[in-house]
Structure formats: C-alpha cells, structure tokens
Amino acid sequence: xxxxxxxxxxxxxxxxxxxxxxxxxxxxxxxxxxxxxxxxxxxxxxxxxxxxxxxxxxxxxxxxxxxxxxxxxxxxxxxxxxxxxxxxxxxxxxxxxxxxxxxxxxxxxxxxxxxxxxxxxxxxxxxxxxxxxxxxxxxxxxxxxxxxxxxxxxxxxxxxxxxxxxxxxxxxxxxxxxxxxxxxxxxxxxxxxxxxxxxxxxxxxxxxxxxxxxxxxxxxxxxxxxxxxxxxxxxxxxxxxxxxxxxxxxxxxxxxxxxxxxxxxxxxxxxxxxxxxxxxxxxxxxxxxxxxxxxxxxxxxxxxxxxxxxxxxxxxxxxxxxxxxxxxxxxxxxxxxxxxxxxxxxxxxxxxxxxxxxxxxxxxxxxxxxxxxxxxxxxxxxxxxxxxxxxxxxxxxxxxxxxxxxxxxxxxxxxxxxxxxxxxxxxxxxxxxxxxxxxxxxxxx
Amino acid sequence: xxxxxxxxxxxxxxxxxxxxxxxxxxxxxxxxxxxxxxxxxxxxxxxxxxxxxxxxxxxxxxxxxxxxxxxxxxxxxxxxxxxxxxxxxxxxxxxxxxxxxxxxxxxxxxxxxxxxxxxxxxxxxxxxxxxxxxxxxxxxxxxxxxxxxxxxxxxxxxxxxxxxxxxxxxxxxxxxxxxxxxxxxxxxxxxxxxxxxxxxxxxxxxxxxxxxxxxxxxxxxxxxxxxxxxxxxxxxxxxxxxxxxx
Numbered sequence: 001x002x003x004x005x006x007x008x009x010x011x012x013x014x015x016x017x018x019x020x021x022x023x024x025x026x027x028x029x030x031x032x033x034x035x036x037x038x039x040x041x042x043x044x045x046x047x048x049x050x051x052x053x054x055x056x057x058x059x060x061x062x063x064x065x066x067x068x069x070x071x072x073x074x075x076x077x078x079x080x081x082x083x084x085x086x087x088x089x090x091x092x093x094x095x096x097x098x099x100x101x102x103x104x105x106x107x108x109x110x111x112x113x114x115x116x117x118x119x120x121x122x123x124x125x126x127x128x129x130x131x132x133x134x135x136x137x138x139x140x141x142x143x144x145x146x147x148x149x150x151x152x153x154x155x156x157x158x159x160x161x162x163x164x165x166x167x168x169x170x171x172x173x174x175x176x177x178x179x180x181x182x183x184x185x186x187x188x189x190x191x192x193x194x195x196x197x198x199x200x201x202x203x204x205x206x207x208x209x210x211x212x213x214x215x216x217x218x219x220x221x222x223x224x225x226x227x228x229x230x231x232x233x234x235x236x237x238x239x240x241x242x243x244x245x246x247x248x249x250x251x252x253x254x255x256x257x258x259x260x261x262x263x264x265x266x267x268x269x270x271x272x273x274x275x276x277x278x279x280x281x282x283x284x285x286x287x288x289x290x291x292x293x294x295x296x297x298x299x300x301x302x303x304x305x306x307x308x309x310x311x312x313x314x315x316x317x318x319x320x321x322x323x324x325x326x327x328x329x330x331x332x333x334x335x336x337x338x339x340x341x342x343x344x345x346x347x348x349x350x351x352x353x354x355x356x357x358x359x360x361x362x363x364x365x366x367x368x369x370x371x372x373x374x375x376x377x378x379x380x381x382x383x384x385x386x387x388x389x390x391x392x393x394x395x396x397x398x399x400x401x402x403x404x405x406x407x408x409x410x411x412x413x414x415x416x417x418x419x420x421x422x423x424x425x426x427x428x429x430x431x432x433x434x435x436x437x438x439x440x441x442x443x444x445x
Numbered sequence: 446x447x448x449x450x451x452x453x454x455x456x457x458x459x460x461x462x463x464x465x466x467x468x469x470x471x472x473x474x475x476x477x478x479x480x481x482x483x484x485x486x487x488x489x490x491x492x493x494x495x496x497x498x499x500x501x502x503x504x505x506x507x508x509x510x511x512x513x514x515x516x517x518x519x520x521x522x523x524x525x526x527x528x529x530x531x532x533x534x535x536x537x538x539x540x541x542x543x544x545x546x547x548x549x550x551x552x553x554x555x556x557x558x559x560x561x562x563x564x565x566x567x568x569x570x571x572x573x574x575x576x577x578x579x580x581x582x583x584x585x586x587x588x589x590x591x592x593x594x595x596x597x598x599x600x601x602x603x604x605x606x607x608x609x610x611x612x613x614x615x616x617x618x619x620x621x622x623x624x625x626x627x628x629x630x631x632x633x634x635x636x637x638x639x640x641x642x643x644x645x646x647x648x649x650x651x652x653x654x655x656x657x658x659x660x661x662x663x664x665x666x667x668x669x670x671x672x673x674x675x676x677x678x679x680x681x682x683x684x685x686x687x688x689x690x691x
Contacts, residue, residue, distance in 0.1 A: 127636060208514055211512070259675045
C-alpha cells in the first residue's frame with residue numbers, strides 16, 4: 001500500500017477511457033480519448049456478448065468470433081448477462097479478455113487496463129451483491145486504473161436523439177424507454193440524475209419475443225427449439241407491430257386459415273414464406289410472399305418441382321409476437337403494456353415533472369427497430385395522457401448504440417469524468433463496500 | 446301372528462362402511478384430485494367465472510413464462526476454451542467460480558430485504574423527516590398536487606383576466622424544490638419492487654387466442670380449459686397440448 005501522501009500523485013487519470021455498454025445480447029464498446037470531439041455512432045463497436053458452441057462442427061466461438069461461424073444450426077449460447085445483470089463472471093471475464101486485453105482484441109479496442117479508465121453502464125435496480133462482484137472484478141482482476149459504473153440511460157441526457165449535440169450540460173428532463181434484450185425499462189432522468197423511485201420494468205424483451213416465436217413455430221411447423229439464432233434472425237426480418245388493436249383484429253382475420261369446409265385463402269401481403277438456410281449453400285435465409293403451391297408441395301399433396309427448399313410459413317406470428325410488448329396479458333403475463341407502464345411510472349411524480357417528461361421521450365434499444373413500434377407506442381400513449389399535454393416522442397437515430405454514444409460524450413469531457421472516476425489506489429485503500437456507497441451517492445452527481 | 450318391528454336406535458344401527466354427509470359444495474382440496482363434477486361446478490352459482498383459471502392452468506402458464514424468460518439453458522454447459530489469466534486475488538477467484546444464476550441472486554436480495562427491515566425503515570423515516578422539516582410552501586398547502594393555485598393571480602386586480610382565457614388551469618403547479626430533492630435522493634427500489642403493475646382494472650378484458658393456430662380462441666376445451674378456434678384445431682390440441690393428462 002502506498003504511503004498516505006503519495007495518493008494524490010498516483011491518481012492522475014489516464015488519457016483514454018474504455019466506454020463499455022455491457023448489454024445482455026451485445027457489448028457496445030469503444031476507446032474514447034480525452035477531449036475528443038468527433039464522436040459518432042461509428043466510433044462504437046458492437047460485439048456479441050456470448051460464448052457459442054456448435055455441436056455440429058465442434059467449434060467454440062467467443063464473442064466477436066461469431067462472425068466466422070458458418071453453421072448456425074443448433075448453435076448453443078452461453079450468456080454471462082442474465083436479466084441485464086452480469087451474473088457469470090467466468091464467461092464475462094473470458095469475453096472481456098478476448099475483446100480488450102489479449103491479442104485477439106478488435107481493432108481500436110485493445111488496451112492495457114492499467115493505463116485505461118473504465119466507464120461501465122449497468123441496468124437499474126441491480127442487486128447490490130452483483131454490483132459488488134462487478135467492482136471487485138474490475139479492480140482486482142482487470143486492475144483498471146480508474147472506474148465508474150452508472151445506469152446507462154443517465155448518459156443519454158448528454159446527447160440528443162439524433163446524436164448530434166455536444167454539450168457538457170445534461171438535458172433537464174428526459175424520459176428514456178429502453179426496450180432491450182432482457183426487458184423494457186422506463187427511466188425518468190432529471191438533469192442527468194435518475195429518479196430511482198419512478199423506474200419501472202416490463203419483463204418483455206427481445207429474448208422473450210424470440211423464444212415465443214421459437215415456441216410457436218415449433219408447435220405449428222417444425223421443431224425449432226434448438227434454433228435460437230435462426231428464429232432471432234426471422235424475428236428481426238419479418239416481425240412488425242400493427243398500428244392499433246383494431247388493425248390487429250383485421251390482420252388476424254386476414255391470416256386465418258378458415259374453418260373446416262370453409263377454407264380461406266391466406267392474405268399473401270401478410271403471410272410470408274421464410275426460406276430456411278441449409279448451411280451449405282446459404283448461411284442466411286430470406287422471406288418472400290406466401291405461395292400456396294409451394295406449401296402444398298411441402299406437405300406432399302403435390303409433386304415436388306424445382307430445387308428443394310425448406311420453407312417456414314410465417315403468418316400471424318409476424319405481428320402477434322411483438323404485440324406482447326403492448327399486451328403482455330396475451331400470454332398470461334399479468335403486467336400492463338408498455339404505454340400504460342409509462343403512465344404508471346410517471347404517476348408517482350409531481351404533475352410539472354410529468355408534463356416535462358412526456359414532452360421529451362427518447363426510445364432506445366433494439367426492439368424499437370421493429371416496424372410500426374414507434375407509431376403504435378405514440379398513438380397508444382396519446383390516448384392515455386390528457387390531451388392538453390404535449391407529447392414528444394422520438395427514437396434515437398441508432399437505438400442500439402445511443403446509450404454508448406451518450407456515455408462516450410460524457411467520457412470525452414475530462415471535467416465531467418474526473419468528478420466520478422474512482423482510482424484503483426482509492427479502491428485499495430477503502431474497499432468495495434465504500435465504493436458501492438460512493439457510486440450510489442454519485443449516481444447522478 | 447305378532448308383528449315385530451325393529452325400531453332404530455343408536456346402538457343397533459348397522460354400519461355399512463359409508464355415510465351420507467351434507468353437501469357443502471365446492472371443496473378445493475378435492476377438486477384438484479378428481480375434478481369429476483365439472484359440469485355441476487360450472488352450473489353452480491358463485492363458482493369460478495369463465496375467465497378464471499384453474500390451478501393447473503396457472504401452473505402451466507407460470508412454467509411457460511419462466512421458460513420464455515430464461516437466459517441460459519442449464520442443460521447445455523459450454524466450457525470456456527483456451528487458457529485465460531488466472532484469478533489474481535481470493536475475491537476474484539470466488540466471484541469467477543460462482544455457478545449461480547440470476548434467480549439465486551434475486552432470491553438472496555429478497556431474503557435480505559425481509560431479514561433486515563430495520564435499516565429500511567430507518568431510511569424511509571429519515572426521508573419522511575427531511576420532508577417534514579421543510580416549511581410548507583403554498584403549493585403543498587393546497588389539498589392536492591394537481592389542483593392549480595386559484596387565488597394567487599385572481600386576487601391581484603391588475604393581472605385579472607377573463608377566466609375563460611386564463612391558462613392557469615392548464616398549467617400544473619410549479620415544481621417544488623424540496624419535493625424534487627427528495628425524489629432525487631430516494632434510494633433505488635429492489636428488483637422485485639420495480640415491476641410494472643397489472644393493467645388498470647377498468648381496461649379491456651384479456652384476449653384469448655387459439656392454442657394451436659393463434660386465431661381468436663372462441664371455444665374452450667372441456668378437458669383442460671385451453672382455448673381453440675374450431676374443430677380442426679381442437680383435434681390438434683387434443684392430440685398434442687391438452688393438459689388433461691399433463
């Protein structure tokens with residue numbers, strides 16, 4: 001342990017910061033030099049946060065190695081992040097080392113932790129034990145020079161929805177809707193500080209939607225329970241959100257096969273055939289309008305013509321799956337839909353704040369990319385808030401990297417950063433309990 | 446010939462090994478074991494309404510949701526290949542070797558909150574304390590936070606305007622600094638406490654979908670209560686998913 005007087009000398013912060021938005025599905029990472037002004041979404045690298053193993057080619061893919069994978073059939077994933085929190089440090093450590101420390105690190109990401117600051121984002125309402133584990137690993141295993149951990153959405157206050165503005169002052173009132181892989185969270189942020197008592201979480205995330213589509217396709221067509229990667233790809237390719245509940249009923253009608261003896265033609269503008277990849281000639285599948293002849297050939301009712309291909313018809317699954325975000329009760333989850341959840345979260349706040357938050361809503365997270373999501377959210381929310389309230393709702397230009405960009409903007413401003421960073425020397429002196437308290441106190445600065 | 450009749454008394458009654466008992470109606474402990482009087486139960490007033498679920502259905506739904514929300518399959522264990530830096534400290538070694546899943550940590554958190562309610566109440570009473578020590582401001586003195594301050598502007602004749610043109614009722618009361626500080630200082634909720642609540646009771650009823658094809662579930666399976674859309678799907682349902690034997 002260094003003598004007391006030398007502490008001040010040893011806390012000169014390094015010049016660059018590793019900004020890491022540690023999501024359950026992907027890591028968003030980038031090295032940010034101090035006082036850099038040309039930050040954009042392009043400075044961010046998106047890396048799968050998983051270790052995948054294929055039983056077919058007996059290969060293990062760690063994080064970014066997944067792009068070399070040529071056969072996603074029956075690919076099994078190990079994800080260190082569960083429900084948004086880093087749970088399995090054995091896997092997460094391997095991934096961090098692989099991506100940032102060892103020679104396998106991606107271009108522009110390799111760093112020596114001892115000469116780097118770490119700015120790490122987390123999900124709100126994280127169990128304290130897990131936060132403590134995280135702090136201990138960062139300082140004791142990786143030995144980062146200095147470190148700050150905070151709820152990711154708070155950094156969004158430092159950047160505007162289109163990712164253009166650069167200011168050292170946070171936006172005053174900002175409501176972040178983060179609809180991510182694990183869940184959807186509603187985070188009211190006042191001057192860069194999270195109003196903890198009003199944070200609400202809806203347990204429907206991209207993972208649940210993928211698993212639901214997997215279940216439905218397995219029940220209705222082929223057994224796909226092992227094909228998580230493929231079903232995620234199909235979900236991203238074909239799903240959409242209907243514009244209203246009434247439109248949902250109409251679309252459901254149009255995709256119905258009809259009764260016995262009263263068969264109906266499926267509406268080919270909604271029903272699509274997804275051509276499944278065979279992992280020999282093709283790695284990725286694609287969707288095309290439904291062709292009833294092909295479907296009869298598939299079931300052996302008509303002789304096979306043309307090259308053999310495997311088709312997965314996708315009908316009402318296209319819109320019934322993302323509908324869960326708006327009606328979780330459709331599969332029996334006793335939670336309100338996303339628009340009502342927003343109203344619930346704001347219900348605890350004073351009227352003036354509510355007004356301000358509703359006028360500045362920014363949606364981040366991958367689910368917001370589903371076509372129709374924003375329109376449905378806006379129209380349903382409009383119905384729930386008084387009509388004299390202004391409703392300003394926008395999707396971040398790149399909803400996946402937006403939180404990272406906010407954090408990077410924050411990290412590029414040395415005077416903001418130096419208030420929140422905790423150096424390794426301070427940690428060594430005070431321990432992890434002190435550190436947890438300090439982060440809780442400086443949560444919003 | 447004398448007529449001999451055996452009068453019933455308590456001592457001589459032959460016990461047939463069974464007895465009539467008063468029918469007290471619904472007995473939940475028996476229904477789950479042998480739900481034979483399903484039709485009678487449905488006809489009985491005050492029985493389960495149409496949209497309520499049986500215990501078996503509820504378990505099935507809960508299990509399904511847990512399955513949909515799962516992050517990692519416990520059956521597949523993927524070893525980490527290659528050699529990696531060894532843990533540098535005792536703490537790090539312990540943390541890296543944890544094999545726990547998120548549900549263990551969340552259960553731990555709940556148990557800790559229940560075990561140690563003392564610091565929590567102390568914290569909340571402190572928050573109440575800071576709230577109470579603030580001198581009441583005009584907006585706090587009004588009955589509710591939503592009520593606009595009506596008298597302040599109307600009392601002043603120079604700013605008095607036609608009440609129809611007044612925008613005062615459209616504006617919420619200004620933000621109270623002390624209230625805001627209390628909001629910002631509030632500690633985070635626990636994971637379980639930050640759930641979204643159930644939908645408002647007056648809202649639209651739950652929608653039911655066909656168990657098989659996803660169309661509206663208009664027909665209820667008599668055996669297990671799941672919904673199907675028509676005969677074709679009912680047959681498929683009985684062949685595969687019916688919970689009768691689950």
